[in-house]
Amino acid sequence: MQTFNLSDYLLQYLDKTSATPRNRQLYRLLRQAILDRVLPADTRLPSSRDLASELLISRNTVLYAYEQLLAEGYVEARTGSGTFVANTVPDAIYLPVESAVRKKSGASKAQLSQRGHRLVAQAAAAPRQWGAFVPGVPDVTQFPHRVWNSLQSKIWRKPAISVLTYGQGGGHQGLREAVAEYLKVSRSVACEADQVVITNGIHQSIDLCLRLLSDPGDVAWVEDPCYWGARNLLAASGVRLRPVRVDAEGICPDAADLAEVPRFIFVTPSHQYPLGMVMSLARRRSLLEYARQHGCWIIEDDYDSEFRYGGRPLASLQGMDSAERVLYMGTFSKTMFPGLRLGYLVLPAILSQSFVTGMEELHRSGQASLQATMAEFMTQGHFNSHIRRMRLLYGARLEILQQEITRHFELSQVCAVGSDAGLHLTLRLPAQCDDRQIAREALAQGIAVRPLSSYYQDASHTESGLVLGYACVEEARIAPAFALLAAVIRLHL
Amino acid sequence: MQTFNLSDYLLQYLDKTSATPRNRQLYRLLRQAILDRVLPADTRLPSSRDLASELLISRNTVLYAYEQLLAEGYVEARTGSGTFVANTVPDAIYLPVESAVRKKSGASKAQLSQRGHRLVAQAAAAPRQWGAFVPGVPDVTQFPHRVWNSLQSKIWRKPAISVLTYGQGGGHQGLREAVAEYLKVSRSVACEADQVVITNGIHQSIDLCLRLLSDPGDVAWVEDPCYWGARNLLAASGVRLRPVRVDAEGICPDAADLAEVPRFIFVTPSHQYPLGMVMSLARRRSLLEYARQHGCWIIEDDYDSEFRYGGRPLASLQGMDSAERVLYMGTFSKTMFPGLRLGYLVLPAILSQSFVTGMEELHRSGQASLQATMAEFMTQGHFNSHIRRMRLLYGARLEILQQEITRHFELSQVCAVGSDAGLHLTLRLPAQCDDRQIAREALAQGIAVRPLSSYYQDASHTESGLVLGYACVEEARIAPAFALLAAVIRLHL
CATH class of the missing domain: 3.40.640.10 (Type I PLP-dependent aspartate aminotransferase-like (Major domain))
Structure with a gap:
């Protein structure tokens, strides 16, 4: 009866068109049946010869699967009487669980720790690491x-x-x-x-x-x-x-x-x-x-x-x-x-x-x-000559960006700071501008900028502004990209 | 007076044979003199022309050093009256320190934190990552x-x-x-x-x-x-x-x-x-x-x-x-x-x-x-073919090592465990053997092994033994290296 059911189950799930070799498939199906207790402990498996003929597959295929199950302890060979599902129910010692402990650990299940959460x-x-005006990214195409x-x-x-x-x-x-x-x-x-x-x-x-x-x-x-x-x-x-x-x-x-x-x-x-x-x-x-x-x-x-x-x-x-x-x-x-x-x-x-x-x-x-x-x-x-070359390149890009800023804005509205060095400058905006909202709207136009306020911890002195990287923006792209950004900013001035 | 002392000091330390450019040397010497308050705040520096002629160096060299000091704030130019050492004494606010705080932090100075110490x-x-019998290291020459x-x-x-x-x-x-x-x-x-x-x-x-x-x-x-x-x-x-x-x-x-x-x-x-x-x-x-x-x-x-x-x-x-x-x-x-x-x-x-x-x-x-x-x-x-090739190679090395173990020792004295897989095996030794001492003596013979007891936390069930890696030892080297190790072990049996 057990034997009959098993081969039905196997015939149903063995996929002869699959790329997975049949012996692996057979091994997995048998393993799953044991783990699910469809095949309980001490069940005798059919002989490899019988199972092979019932499934219309080669006996070697069955032998492979049986050997793997044997090696991993799912089945055991009893001399003279065949192959049996091993008795692998959990040890009794693991079972008793105090309910308080269970509740506590149940609640934190699948959660990160406090420091992990932080x-x-x-x-x-x-999410974006390239293009106008991602801060802190050098022009890697020049490497x-x-x-x-x-x-x-x-x-x-x-x-x-x-x-x-x-x-x-x-x-x-x-x-x-x-x-x-x-x-x-x-x-x-x-x-x-x-x-x-x-x-x-x-x-x-x-x-x-x-x-x-x-x-x-x-x-x-x-x-x-x-x-x-x-x-x-x-x-x-x-x-x-x-x-x-x-x-x-x-x-x-x-x-x-x-x-x-x-x-x-x-x-x-x-x-x-x-x-x-x-x-x-x-x-x-x-x-x-x-x-x-x-x-x-x-x-x-x-x-x-x-x-x-x-x-x-x-x-x-x-x-x-x-x-x-x-x-x-x-x-x-x-x-x-x-x-x-x-x-x-x-x-x-x-x-x-x-x-x-x-x-x-x-x-x-x-x-x-x-x-x-x-x-x-x-x-x-x-290394030194690459830095020298990039300093010239980034300096030229910075100059273009600064010209564009001056072209689009009065110094009293929007001014650039921190441009003596590095790969970015910071546009200071009037205090009433919501820089996070500007950054979101700019991103919708394909322009990535970081709101200055996001760099602050203490709300009492947070300033409004945008951090603009210019190093990874081609010269020809700077003016059109800044024009898009300027249009967004202007809506908030 | 100040000027005279300064050029003596500079003449004494300027090294005309050094690979460091003279302008850098001059900059560093002046900076050090300012930091050490040899040149106190508000001291007027000699003009670049005067200093150049006193030091018998070009005026550009002096100008370079002065400009760098100016850029970094060590000196300041006062219009029409020359270059002066800047007033850079620490702000008063930093100075008052409660003695309790000072004592506490003084004690932990230069120390690691508790977790850092752990x-x-x-x-x-x-310290060694190659040769007989370093565990866990594959034969990288075969890569x-x-x-x-x-x-x-x-x-x-x-x-x-x-x-x-x-x-x-x-x-x-x-x-x-x-x-x-x-x-x-x-x-x-x-x-x-x-x-x-x-x-x-x-x-x-x-x-x-x-x-x-x-x-x-x-x-x-x-x-x-x-x-x-x-x-x-x-x-x-x-x-x-x-x-x-x-x-x-x-x-x-x-x-x-x-x-x-x-x-x-x-x-x-x-x-x-x-x-x-x-x-x-x-x-x-x-x-x-x-x-x-x-x-x-x-x-x-x-x-x-x-x-x-x-x-x-x-x-x-x-x-x-x-x-x-x-x-x-x-x-x-x-x-x-x-x-x-x-x-x-x-x-x-x-x-x-x-x-x-x-x-x-x-x-x-x-x-x-x-x-x-x-x-x-x-x-x-x-990847798969490299693993297959290495499995054969390591299998052959393992076999040689196992033969040598059998040749040198009775199973009742020293037995190898854990050799079904991996890049190492573990020799179990009789309980009275001091495996750490054996490892030290072996290292003196050029043989690196890890004492099994060092892997244990709980002294109550620690066992004595040696962990031997064989994967990065050439076939021909295994027998002579093991013979050296065996001689050391035998002294402790």
């Missing part, structure tokens, strides 16, 4: 991919074992050296190669700092406005954000801010994000002194200051720090291309070994071929 | 690097914008599809491509699960013994570890374990790490039922079961789960090469969007060229 709920990465390809191919022609196996946490030594050298010369960063840790970008660098130097409940100052990514990572780590106002000289803590000493001070001294001012020397020295006296860590995010259009790049805050309180971070996302996923963290010497170890524990290291390619790209001079 | 203190990645190089070069010949810019958190779509297809066929994993999230390996996959699904204080069952990496990541996240004994059928919770429902159950059902047993069907079903009833998450780490030497690979636990409680993770570190840093996480459909977002927030995504290369490698069949 991370996901505040997510702010843009010298032939040079890159040839450097990469050369490494892969005869890859060393060290390129293919696990690495050590700080990254490829050649790249650490090239980054240290580059930062010394171009950013006045004071460091040796062993203070450099290669990461996959600013987010990972920030996360690493938080994992190693903070505990839940610690306080961090963030500039207000600031980069959304830093804010979200801090919140996801359980660190309490204290938004600190910025003025024309950069971060500007008041007496209330100073009352509770923070663990971290997150700043963008070379090019405040997104407003673009440079932190003044007085402010820099005050901040360093405060951090030294109180044992705070200053996180200097130097994300795009390679592209400075008026004069030479400014020196880093890190280079002025004699008390080893500054952690400096940068990225190749703007200078090379975002998909590279490479960044760097420069640590006070006293912390560098802990960071190397922490990186190794959290992510294991490797990708030496990628990092070795990057090192070659730098030491052969391609 | 992460670093338990670090266990081996078909020419095929890889040509696939990679093809993508780089004309890279799409989407390959170079930011990606979306789940990874390259083609790779997500290829992984889903591969896991369906070879590991009986039930999934669609949008349930797959590409990570940079098992560590990052585990970390992502912890960030999204746990809060500090949650309980996780780990197998005892288990992989050191999982244990450390859990501890670093503030999750409380509950080590659970394993028996011949895999993880084996007792009544005390069951009394407190865990948030996570970490298991290696296909090949227990490091002992190598397969979780029985009865145990699998019990575990799934328990997780379903209590709303626990089961993390299935399927790290090396592609290499199964006796019979076909066993189906995954995930494929048996009808209640969406299993998160399945795997890695390309063993099947491809560790330096690739690519792994995958298969999520219950209800969680996948949150994980895509979480991945994007924590790490931003990209590396599409790498992931696209991997997708091509899989869809063109190179």
